Amino acid sequence: MARPRQQDTKQLLDAATQLFWRQGFAATGTREIELALGLKSPAIYHRFHSKHGLFCASLRHYIESVIDWRIRHYLDAEDALTGLCAFFESIPQNAKRFQQPSSCLLVNTSLERASADEEIQACLHEGTHKIFLALRSNLLRLQAQHLLAPNAKIDQLADNLQLQLFGLLVSSRLNNEHHSLADKARHIIATLPITATTGANE
Amino acid sequence: MARPRQQDTKQLLDAATQLFWRQGFAATGTREIELALGLKSPAIYHRFHSKHGLFCASLRHYIESVIDWRIRHYLDAEDALTGLCAFFESIPQNAKRFQQPSSCLLVNTSLERASADEEIQACLHEGTHKIFLALRSNLLRLQAQHLLAPNAKIDQLADNLQLQLFGLLVSSRLNNEHHSLADKARHIIATLPITATTGANE
DNA sequence: TCTATTTTGTATCAATCGATACAAAATAGA
DNA sequence: TCTATTTTGTATCGATTGATACAAAATAGA
Numbered sequence: 001m002a003r004p005r006q007q008d009t010k011q012l013l014d015a016a017t018q019l020f021w022r023q024g025f026a027a028t029g030t031r032e033i034e035l036a037l038g039l040k041s042p043a044i045y046h047r048f049h050s051k052h053g054l055f056c057a058s059l060r061h062y063i064e065s066v067i068d069w070r071i072r073h074y075l076d077a078e079d080a081l082t083g084l085c086a087f088f089e090s091i092p093q094n095a096k097r098f099q100q101p102s103s104c105l106l107v108n109t110s111l112e113r114a115s116a117d118e119e120i121q122a123c124l125h126e127g128t129h130k131i132f133l134a135l136r137s138n139l140l141r142l143q144a145q146h147l148l149a150p151n152a153k154i155d156q157l158a159d160n161l162q163l164q165l166f167g168l169l170v171s172s173r174l175n176n177e178h179h180s181l182a183d184k185a186r187h188i189i190a191t192l193p194i195t196a197t198t199g200a201n202e
Numbered sequence: 203m204a205r206p207r208q209q210d211t212k213q214l215l216d217a218a219t220q221l222f223w224r225q226g227f228a229a230t231g232t233r234e235i236e237l238a239l240g241l242k243s244p245a246i247y248h249r250f251h252s253k254h255g256l257f258c259a260s261l262r263h264y265i266e267s268v269i270d271w272r273i274r275h276y277l278d279a280e281d282a283l284t285g286l287c288a289f290f291e292s293i294p295q296n297a298k299r300f301q302q303p304s305s306c307l308l309v310n311t312s313l314e315r316a317s318a319d320e321e322i323q324a325c326l327h328e329g330t331h332k333i334f335l336a337l338r339s340n341l342l343r344l345q346a347q348h349l350l351a352p353n354a355k356i357d358q359l360a361d362n363l364q365l366q367l368f369g370l371l372v373s374s375r376l377n378n379e380h381h382s383l384a385d386k387a388r389h390i391i392a393t394l395p396i397t398a399t400t401g402a403n404e
Numbered sequence: 405t406c407t408a409t410t411t412t413g414t415a416t417c418a419a420t421c422g423a424t425a426c427a428a429a430a431t432a433g434a
Numbered sequence: 435t436c437t438a439t440t441t442t443g444t445a446t447c448g449a450t451t452g453a454t455a456c457a458a459a460a461t462a463g464a
Binding site for chain 1: 224225226228229305309310312313314315317326327330358361362364365366367368369370371372373375376377385386389390393
């Protein structure tokens with residue numbers, strides 16, 4: 001009943017997310033967005049109403065693709081401890097693989113002026129809460145397997161792991177030497193109150 | 203031999219630093235800078251050559267004022283342990299006092315696109331290295347006072363403390379609830395390998 | 405007082421910003 | 435085939451961007 005779309009929304013959001021991820025909201029212009037998305041601005045504004053709307057959609061897309069994938073692939077992995085280690089180690093690995101630190105769109109945005117916006121803040125809160133819950137769930141599984149001290153305060157521990165995750169992402173943009181970043185990631189794992197040595201840590 | 207300056211450079215950089223700190227490089231326009239500095243753009247460009255030049259000068263000014271003050275006042279305090287605790291606790295306290303999280307200009311900038319610039323990266327490296335050295339020096343004093351395990355790896359520990367500092371600053375922009383932030387800060391201190399209880403921790 | 409030197413403001417630049425009016429293009433159902 | 439509906443491109447909008455040409459303003463030394 002109507003003209004079909006040349007690019008589906010997923011494709012567009014993939015491209016937009018990459019752009020905002022790398023450069024931030026303010027530093028990304030509409031002309032640059034047109035090139036990356038392969039659509040002229042009226043077509044983009046027809047679907048997303050504004051640059052702000054496209055950015056919010058990109059944030060949600062980032063959570064549903066990147067964040068959710070990382071949670072499923074690492075933190076929810078069958079072997080909880082191996083997954084947790086791989087989760088942190090993937091950050092220096094990605095920085096090495098793609099020659100530039102990827103950081104995290106949520107962390108980047110939280111430090112931009114854009115974070116003052118209510119809708120954006122809601123997205124950021126949702127995304128970071130997902131990460132917290134996934135870390136928490138992973139730690140609970142570790143505890144159930146008697147790999148974590150039975151009196152460990154899981155909520156505090158998950159909160160602190162998320163804190164260190166944020167710090168690692170900041171460090172990855174400050175210093176992209178692989179060895180230094182990998183050391184930092186290893187230290188995060190090594191200081192977990194693991195009770196038994198299974199060969200996965202240290 | 204020439205017309206005297208209406209505002210000295212320190213005043214200008216104080217204002218510019220506040221602006222970039224709050225909003226970032228890309229989101230801060232020249233008209234806004236004019237208002238904050240109380241000078242028209244030609245006078246500003248006469249002193250700093252470009253917006254980029256003003257930003258670099260602001261970064262250096264931030265290191266020499268904010269960062270150096272925090273190191274002197276907290277990390278280099280006579281009582282090393284109390285100073286270290288106060289260093290981390292000052293972040294939730296400042297977020298509460300000024301009703302908005304201050305974060306850190308160096309951390310904010312490292313996640314902006316601007317961080318790709320070589321001159322800016324050198325400033326960021328200098329500032330963060332200063333923090334690392336101050337944390338390291340504080341830990342060495344703790345160890346000399348037998349408050350820290352004698353086999354503790356000071357460099358790794360200082361590196362990780364800086365990592366958690368970065369994480370705390372990110373968290374302060376994501377969630378400005380004072381109690382939650384204060385908990386995070388307290389947890390950082392509580393997990394230090396302190397050997398004796400002096401009343402300052404736990 | 406006059407001149408050399410530096411700082412500042414007026415006015416404005418081309419370029420780019422985010423955004424839109426409008427019509428052509430492309431389909432599905434009648 | 436015709437029409438209703440949606441998507442897309444052309445062309446362009448006023449506003450703002452970072453930056454500058456130029457002259458007035460303000461001092462110190464001659």
